[in-house]
Amino acid sequence: MNQRKEQGLLLSVENLGERLFRLKIHSPSISKKALPGNFCHLRVNESYSPLLRRAFSIHQVETEKNSFELLFKVVGPGTQILSEKKTGEKIDLLGPLGNSFSLPAKDENAVLLAGGMGIAPLFYLVSSLLEKKFDPQKISLFFGVRKKDEYLLVNDIVSTGIRLHLATEDGSSGYRGMITELFFQELRARRLKTKRTRFYACGPNLMLKKVSEISRKFKLDCQISLESHMPCGVGACMGCVVNTVKGYKRVCKDGPVFDAREVILD
Amino acid sequence: MIPDLSVKIGKVKFSNPVLVASGTFGYGEEYGAFFDLNELGSIITKSITLNPREGHLPPRTCETPSGMLNAIGLANVGVKRFIQEKLPFLRNLKTKVIVNVAGSSIDEYVEVVKKLEGKKGIDLLEINISCPNVKQGGITFGSDPKCAYDCIKAVRDNSTYPIIAKLSPNVADIVEIALAVEEAGADAVSLINTLVGMAIDLEKRKPRLSNITGGLSGPAIKPVALAMVWKTAQKVKIPVIGLGGIMNTQDALEFILAGASMIQVGTGNFVDPECSVKIVEGLKEYCQEKKLKRILDLRGKLKIFTAD
Ligand SMILES: Cc1cc2nc3c(=O)[nH]c(=O)nc-3n(C[C@H](O)[C@H](O)[C@H](O)COP(=O)(O)OP(=O)(O)OC[C@H]3O[C@@H](n4cnc5c(N)ncnc54)[C@H](O)[C@@H]3O)c2cc1C
Numbered sequence: 151m152n153q154r155k156e157q158g159l160l161l162s163v164e165n166l167g168e169r170l171f172r173l174k175i176h177s178p179s180i181s182k183k184a185l186p187g188n189f190c191h192l193r194v195n196e197s198y199s200p201l202l203r204r205a206f207s208i209h210q211v212e213t214e215k216n217s218f219e220l221l222f223k224v225v226g227p228g229t230q231i232l233s234e235k236k237t238g239e240k241i242d243l244l245g246p247l248g249n250s251f252s253l254p255a256k257d258e259n260a261v262l263l264a265g266g267m268g269i270a271p272l273f274y275l276v277s278s279l280l281e282k283k284f285d286p287q288k289i290s291l292f293f294g295v296r297k298k299d300e301y302l303l304v305n306d307i308v309s310t311g312i313r314l315h316l317a318t319e320d321g322s323s324g325y326r327g328m329i330t331e332l333f334f335q336e337l338r339a340r341r342l343k344t345k346r347t348r349f350y351a352c353g354p355n356l357m358l359k360k361v362s363e364i365s366r367k368f369k370l371d372c373q374i375s376l377e378s379h380m381p382c383g384v385g386a387c388m389g390c391v392v393n394t395v396k397g398y399k400r401v402c403k404d405g406p407v408f409d410a411r412e413v414i415l416d
Numbered sequence: 417m418i419p420d421l422s423v424k425i426g427k428v429k430f431s432n433p434v435l436v437a438s439g440t441f442g443y444g445e446e447y448g449a450f451f452d453l454n455e456l457g458s459i460i461t462k463s464i465t466l467n468p469r470e471g472h473l474p475p476r477t478c479e480t481p482s483g484m485l486n487a488i489g490l491a492n493v494g495v496k497r498f499i500q501e502k503l504p505f506l507r508n509l510k511t512k513v514i515v516n517v518a519g520s521s522i523d524e525y526v527e528v529v530k531k532l533e534g535k536k537g538i539d540l541l542e543i544n545i546s547c548p549n550v551k552q553g554g555i556t557f558g559s560d561p562k563c564a565y566d567c568i569k570a571v572r573d574n575s576t577y578p579i580i581a582k583l584s585p586n587v588a589d590i591v592e593i594a595l596a597v598e599e600a601g602a603d604a605v606s607l608i609n610t611l612v613g614m615a616i617d618l619e620k621r622k623p624r625l626s627n628i629t630g631g632l633s634g635p636a637i638k639p640v641a642l643a644m645v646w647k648t649a650q651k652v653k654i655p656v657i658g659l660g661g662i663m664n665t666q667d668a669l670e671f672i673l674a675g676a677s678m679i680q681v682g683t684g685n686f687v688d689p690e691c692s693v694k695i696v697e698g699l700k701e702y703c704q705e706k707k708l709k710r711i712l713d714l715r716g717k718l719k720i721f722t723a724d
C-alpha cells in the first residue's frame with residue numbers, strides 16, 4: 151500500500167486569463183513523490199454530477215511547502231466547478247499517477263513543444279531541469295497558442311533564461327501558424343540539433359500527431375504526454391488506451407508519457 | 417459484539433458480502449496500492465476469454481448523467497497468460513478469488529473453464545453470459561433462457577468450482593433467465609451487467625464511443641438494478657448477488673433489503689478506490705447500530721405496503 155487518497159487543501163485560486171486558472175494545493179504525498187509528467191486524478195465535488203474524476207498534469211511543486219500547482223482551462227462542467235473553488239476548501243486527490251519524462255543527461259539538449267495547456271507539465275519539466283543546474287541555454291521551448299491573450303506564464307518562462315520560440319495561429323504574436331510548422335522549419339533548416347537532444351511535447355492530439363510524424367521522419371528521441379478519457383486513472387479498466395506499435399497501451403498507467411515514434415494517433 | 421458479515425456460496429465462505437465487479441478492478445494489482453485487498457469478501461477479475469483480446473478502438477468510455485458508458489470490448493490477456501502472469505498475485509491473497517469467464521461460443525466457455533480447472537488460487541467462477549453467441553447469429557447467451565441454460569449447463573459439467581451466472585439486464589424478463597441458470601446448476605446469480613446505451617457528440621455529429629453503443633453503469637442504473645434484484649430474489653432459491661450503481665453503504669444495504677446476499681462495487685471503484693472497503697466497514701457499523709447479529713438477517717426484509 152504505497153498510494154493513498156488524500157484530502158488536499160486549496161491554498162490559492164488564481165484566474166490567469168480567459169477561462170485559465172491556477173490552483174495551489176497543499177498535499178504532502180503528491181508534492182513529495184511527484185515527477186515531471188505525472189498527473190493527479192481529482193474529484194471536483196462530492197456529487198454524482200460530474201461522477202468521474204478529472205485528470206490534471208502536475209504543474210509545479212514546492213516540496214518544502216508540501217504544495218503543488220495545477221494549471222487548467224475551463225472546458226466543461228468539471229473544470230467550471232474547479233475554477234469556482236475557494237481557498238481553504240478540500241480536494242479529494244489521487245496521485246501522483248502515471249509515468250514521468252525521462253530527463254536529458256547534463257551534456258544533452260532539451261527541446262520542448264507546448265501547445266496551449268500543454269505548457270502545464272512542460273513548465274514543470276523546465277523548472278526541475280533548472281533546479282538540477284541544467285544550463286538554461288541548452289533548453290528551447292516552442293510554445294504555440296491560438297491567439298496572443300492565451301499566452302500563459304510568458305514572463306515566468308522568459309525569466310528562466312531558456313530559449314523561447316512563440317507562435318500564434320492568428321499571427322497576433324510571434325510566428326503566424328502552428329507551432330509544429332515553426333518547429334518543422336527550424337529542423338529542416340538545421341537550426342536545431344537533433345543529435346544528443348531530447349525532445350518533449352504536450353498539447354492537443356492533432357499537434358501530437360504531427361509531432362509523432364516529424365519524430366519518425368527525423369528520427370527524434372521524442373517523448374509526448376497524451377490525454378485520454380480516464381475512468382479509473384490507475385490502470386484497472388482499460389478505458390483510456392491509445393494505439394501504439396506494440397498494441398493498445400493504457401495512457402494512465404503505461405503513460406501518459408510515450409515515445410512519439412511508437413504511438414499511432416488518428 | 418462483532419457482527420457476522422460472512423456469507424456462503426456453495427461451499428465457499430466469504431468473510432463479508434462485498435465484492436468488486438468484473439472489469440472495474442483489473443486483476444487486482446492496481447488497487448492493491450490503495451488498501452489491503454484482504455479486507456474484501458472477494459475480488460472478481462476482468463472477463464477472461466480463450467485468446468487474448470485487444471478490445472475495441474478508442475474512445476472506449478464517456479461520462480453520462482450520473483453514470484458512464486463503456487465499450488472496452490473485453491480487452492484481456494487470455495486464459496493462458498492470466499494463469500501465468502495474473503494468478504500468482506491473486507493466489508497470495510487471503511481473500512477469495514472469482515474468475516470471470518466470457519466467450520463467443522459454448523465451446524469457448526468450456527475450453528476456458530477446463531483450463532482454469534484445479535488451478536490453485538481460484539475459488540469460484542463467474543460466467544458472463546452477456547456476450548454475443550456467434551453461432552446463434554450474435555444473440556447474447558444471456559437474452560434467451562434456452563441459450564443461458566445450455567451455456568451454464570456446459571460449464572457446470574466441465575468445472576468443479578462453484579458457479580455464479582452473471583445476468584444481463586438487456587432482456588424481456590430477467591427472472592426467466594435466472595430460473596433457467598438455476599436449473600442448469602448455477603450456485604448463485606449476479607445482476608446486473610451494464611445496460612445498452614449510447615451518447616452523441618452533437619457538434620461533431622458523431623457517437624461518443626467508437627463502438628457506437630456501450631454499457632451504461634453507475635448510479636444512473638441503480639433503480640433498474642434494485643428492481644431486477646428484488647424480482648429475481650422472489651423467485652430463485654440460490655443466492656442473488658446485487659450490483660449496479662452501488663457507491664456507498666446505504667446503496668449496499670438497499671440491495672440486501674431487496675434480497676441480495678452479496679453485493680459488488682463496479683464504477684464506484686473509479687470514483688473512490690476505497691469505496692468497497694468503506695462499505696465493509698459501513699455494514700459492520702450498521703449491524704452494530706441496529707443490533708443485528710448477522711448481516712444476512714437483513715436480507716429480503718423489505719417491508720411491503722399492505723392494504724389496510
Ligand atoms: C493525463 C492528463 C493530464 C491533463 N492535464 C491537464 C492540464 O494540466 N490542464 C488542463 O487544463 N487539462 C488537462 N487535462 C484535460 C482535463 O482532464 C479535461 O479538460 C477535463 O477532464 C475536462 O473536464 P470537464 O468536466 O470540464 O469537461 P467535459 O468535456 O464535460 O468532460 C467530460 C468527460 O470528458 C473527459 N475529458 C474531456 N476533455 C478531456 C481531455 N482533454 N482529456 C481527457 N479527458 C477529457 C472528462 O474527464 C470527463 O470524463 C489532462 C488530461 C489528462 C488525461
Ligand SMILES: Cc1cc2nc3c(=O)[nH]c(=O)nc-3n(C[C@H](O)[C@H](O)[C@H](O)COP(=O)(O)O)c2cc1C
Nearest residue numbers: 437438439463486544608609633634660661682683
Ligand atoms: C469499464 C467497465 C468494464 C467492464 N467489464 C466487464 C467485464 O469484463 N465483464 C463483466 O462481466 N462485466 C464488466 N463490466 C460490468 C460491471 O462488472 C458491472 O456489472 C456494471 O458496471 C454495473 O455495476 P456498477 O454500476 O457498479 O458499475 C464492466 C463495467 C465497466 C464500467
Ligand code: FES
Nearest residue numbers: 383387388390402
Ligand atoms: S483510466 Fe482505467 S485503465 Fe486507464
